[in-house]
Amino acid sequence: QSVLTQPPSASGTPGQRVTISCSGSNSNIGINPVNWYQHLPGTTPKVLIHSNNQWPSGVPDRFSGSKSGTSASLAISGLQSEDEADYYCATWDDSLNGWVFGGGTKVTVL
Amino acid sequence: EVQLVESGGGLVKPGGSLRLSCAASGFTFRSYTMAWVRQAPGKGLEWVSSISSSGSYIYYADSVKGRFTISRDSAKNSLYLQMNSLRADDTAVYSCAREDCTTVGCSSHLAWFDPWGQGTLVTVSS
Numbered sequence: 001q002s003v004l005t006q007p008p009s010a011s012g013t014p015g016q017r018v019t020i021s022c023s024g025s026n027s028n029i030g031i032n033p034v035n036w037y038q039h040l041p042g043t044t045p046k047v048l049i050h051s052n053n054q055w056p057s058g059v060p061d062r063f064s065g066s067k068s069g070t071s072a073s074l075a076i077s078g079l080q081s082e083d084e085a086d087y088y089c090a091t092w093d094d095s096l097n098g099w100v101f102g103g104g105t106k107v108t109v110l
Numbered sequence: 111e112v113q114l115v116e117s118g119g120g121l122v123k124p125g126g127s128l129r130l131s132c133a134a135s136g137f138t139f140r141s142y143t144m145a146w147v148r149q150a151p152g153k154g155l156e157w158v159s160s161i162s163s164s165g166s167y168i169y170y171a172d173s174v175k176g177r178f179t180i181s182r183d184s185a186k187n188s189l190y191l192q193m194n195s196l197r198a199d200d201t202a203v204y205s206c207a208r209e210d211c212t213t214v215g216c217s218s219h220l221a222w223f224d225p226w227g228q229g230t231l232v233t234v235s236s
Contacts, residue, residue, distance in 0.1 A: 002154065012178070035222040042202065044205065045169070050222035051212070088155050091169035092219035098169050099145070099218070 003028065004089055012079045013110045020105045022072045022089030028100055032092045034072040035064055039104075045096035049074060050086070051078040081109045112136040112225055119230030126196050126234070127188070132189040132206030132227055143167075143209040143218055146191050147226070148202035156202075159191065160209065160218055174200075196234045203229040208215050216230035 005023040019073040022066065036049040039053075047056050051095065062077045076083055082089035089102040118130040132144070146158040159170045159180040168180055173202035179192040190205050205228070 032219045037223070044226040045223070046226075047210075047222050047224045050210075050219070050224075054204070056224065086154075090155075090157075091224075094219070096172070098149075098171055099160070100158060101155045104154040 002040075002103040003093060003096070003100035004091070004102035006089060006105045008086075008103065009106045009108065011108040011110055012076075014081065016079045018079055018107060019074075020074045020087055020089075020107070022074070024070050024091065024100075026070060027095035028070075028091050028093040029067065029072055030070040031094060034065065034067050034089055034091045035071075036063075036074045037088045037090065039088065041085075045088070052056055070090050076107070079109055083107060084109050108110045112205065112208070114208065114225060114227035116204065116206055116227045116230040119204065119232045121233045121235065122196055123236050124197060124234055126195045127192070128196065128232060130191040130193065130204055130206075130230060130232070132191075132204075133190065134187045136201070138209070138214075139182075139187040141214050143221065144182060144189045145207045145209055145223060146180060146189075146204055147207055148200075148232075149229075150199070150202040153202075161189070162218075163215060178195045181204070193232070196232075198234050201232060201234050203231050205229040 033051040037045040040044040052067040053065045093100045130228045145160040161180045177195045207226045208221035210224040
């Protein structure tokens, strides 16, 4: 059981907007920034969004992040076939004194 | 090019030990907090341990506390993970990752993992 809760799957057709939620608590998302990672099969995880809503260089602005209270979300606009991957939210937990990840959401492009 | 390359994985019996290494290049290793993250087969990402740039601050996941030891050698640009009393549920691909920040040397809670190494597979089985 992951400390952060994500839906196990999400899907959409090309061009659609998909949103992935990430639910936590006052000891993690409630007080610390959230990062989002994309993990494509056979590759290393890649940071998509850091510090709730900041883009690393090279990440298209089709990906966007937001946070409110103890929840965060990742939105993918203009869904493309190459977006098929597993997506993870993560943040620091002050009670556990360590990083916590969501269980991951598998995005399928129909 | 910033690069992290892990080594040391393999097959080990339950109760056994293994030492993982991560060779860093392309950045000032001594300035960054480093971490180990693992992924068990068919499962999600799980943070294992982090060590600050100086080695003064070390954190472990509850699942490995007392069994695993993280360390670093800045002269060799290397990160290590000593794993003892291994169990079947430790079977995973272990990756090292740099904790990156807007300002070098920030606290972990403000950081993110970038980049990640390709990982090394640890299999615990009799």
